[in-house]
Amino acid sequence: MTKNQPILPILLPILSPIVAIASALxxxxxxxxxSGNNPVxxxxxxxxxxxxxxxxxxxTLTxxxxxxxxxxxxxVALKAGQFNIGAEGQIYMGGLGSTLVGLYLPGLPAWIHLPLALLGGFLFGGIxxxxxxxxxAVRGVNEVITTLLLNYVALNLVGYLVQQPLIEPGAPSPYSPLLPETSWLPxxxxxxxxxxxILVGLIAAIVLWVVLARSPLGYQIEAVGMNPTAARYAGMSVKRTIILVMALAGGLAGLAxxxxxxxxxxxxxxxxxxGYGYDAIAIAFLSRGNIAGVVATSLxxxxxxxxxxxxxxxxxxxxTVVYAIQGLTVLFIAISFALERRFKFQGIFKPQMNADEV
Incomplete structure (x- = not known):
């Protein structure tokens, strides 16, 4: 940072989430x-x-x-310029995948059964x-529409399965049989x-940080997200990257x-x-693309x-006040995004050069 470069554009990504949360509170x-109660x-x-x-x-940890x-x-989808509104449906598919592995691969030791059940959730969410x-990538269909609509498909698919083929015999409400303890998270x-x-989540956050910050794949994801035309010109497969990153996004939500x-x-x-999948959208936007921010905002x-x-x-x-606070947080962070874009468009954040630097 030069001595004449404004500090506001550097601090804004840090201050915006804090101001949004404080305003919502x-x-x-x-x-x-x-309502007649004491806020303090x-x-x-x-x-x-x-x-x-x-x-x-x-x-809270749970x-x-x-x-x-x-x-x-x-x-991770946002990093590639994609809006994954389908985390809720991917959560349901991940739960279904883990349930199927838990129920239909019994008799395995826990050190095999549990990882397989987690893998099943990741794969179902990823698919x-x-x-x-x-x-x-292939048909040009807007991912916001497809991910949103697939939420309802997943929710109703799981609803049908737990009411028909997977229902516990004699269950008073729709749910599957109890999973073997070898597939339980300790x-x-x-x-x-x-x-x-929570440990699975923290490990996933560390692995994702390493992938995004220290691997060629992470560079490719960032390049596609910033400028897909330039990434394509550089020899990167934009279509393959979009499919891969959306599968990875679904797999992580499936683990949820x-x-x-x-x-x-x-x-x-x-x-x-x-509604964890919908809260996840607010969490990702509040984090401003920072994985540590996702951890803090999730907490x-x-x-x-x-x-x-x-x-x-x-x-x-x-x-309902808590849900109002969550909604207001999203509203204020959206306002901060809009203001930031407007300031950049008007050139307010452009660094000023003096005569010596020209």
């Missing part, structure tokens, strides 16, 4: 105050219970795991993600539901479904995801989800 505080008390309960209490923090994996799936990737905090899915099924529920339920969203019910019981604040 401020508006949330106003909503809480209008509500937020104190929310974050104390979700981050400092042993059982509350365990619940909810952070699928958010982190799905957020990475959306992020589901590669469908819009192929349609975009508990990492005793006497809680916190499982090793595996985390829910193998770590928390131990069977496949109808509508088992509470923030996990804490919101974990502390929402406690806040309702202790501070008499409806859970």
């Amino acid at each position: 401020l508006v949330g505080a106003i909503l809480i105050a209008f 008390t509500a937020y104190t309960v929310l974050f104390n219970e979700s981050l400092t209490d042993y059982y509350g923090f365990a619940s 909810k952070t795991a699928p958010l982190l994996l799905a957020g990475l799936g959306v992020l 589901w993600g590669s469908i819009p990737g192929y349609l975009k 508990i990492i905090l005793p006497q809680t539901q916190a499982h090793a899915g 479904g595996s985390s829910e099924v193998l770590g928390l529920r131990h069977r496949l339920f109808d509508q088992f995801s509470p 923030f969203f996990g804490a919101l989800r974990s502390g929402a019910n406690v806040m309702q019981r202790s501070a008499n604040v409806p859970v």
Whole structure:
């Protein structure tokens, strides 16, 4: 950075998510105050219970795991200039893949069964993600439309399977038989539901960082995302890269479904995801393309989800306020993107040169 280069464009990617979250919390505080409750008390309960209490923090980790994996799936697609709106459907397909491996490959030792179940979730999610990737690369079909529509296909497919061929005999509601314990993700905090899915997410984040920052594939993904025409001119296969990156995005989101099924529920339920795939879109955009940002934002969203019910019981604040805060966070980050683009277009961020530099 030269002495005359403005510092604002450098700080903006860091400040924008912070300002967006702070603004959402401020508006949330106003909503809480209008409901006749104390915002300070509500937020104190929310974050104390979700981050400092042993059982509350365990619940936060449980909810952070699928958010982190799905957020990475959306992020890697964005790196290649693709908008993966289908993480929710990929979560369902990943849960289905892990369930099938868990149920139909019994008798295996845990050190084989569990990795195979995770691999099944990754492959099912990856195949589901590669469908819009192929349609975009080969047929030119907009991936936003195909990924969004495939969400409903996946959700209804899983719903049909757990109501018909995969249903537990005599089950009072649609769910599959219990998976063998050899396919379960181990508990990492005793006497809680916190499982090793969070470790899977952190390992996936590290591997993805290495791939994007230290490998030819990562360079190719970045090149296609920045300028597909130039990447094609340089000899890169843009079509193959798009299909590959969408498959990778689907696989990571599929692992989020595996985390829910193998770590928390131990069977496949109808509508088992509470919207993690849609939260992942906000997480990826808030991270501004930074993998560490995805980890931090996933933890923030996990804490919101974990502390929402406690806040309702202790501070008499409806859970819907938390969902309003999440929505407002997305709104404010979108506003920050729009302002940033406008400033760049108007040349406000262009560095100024003095006579000596001309």
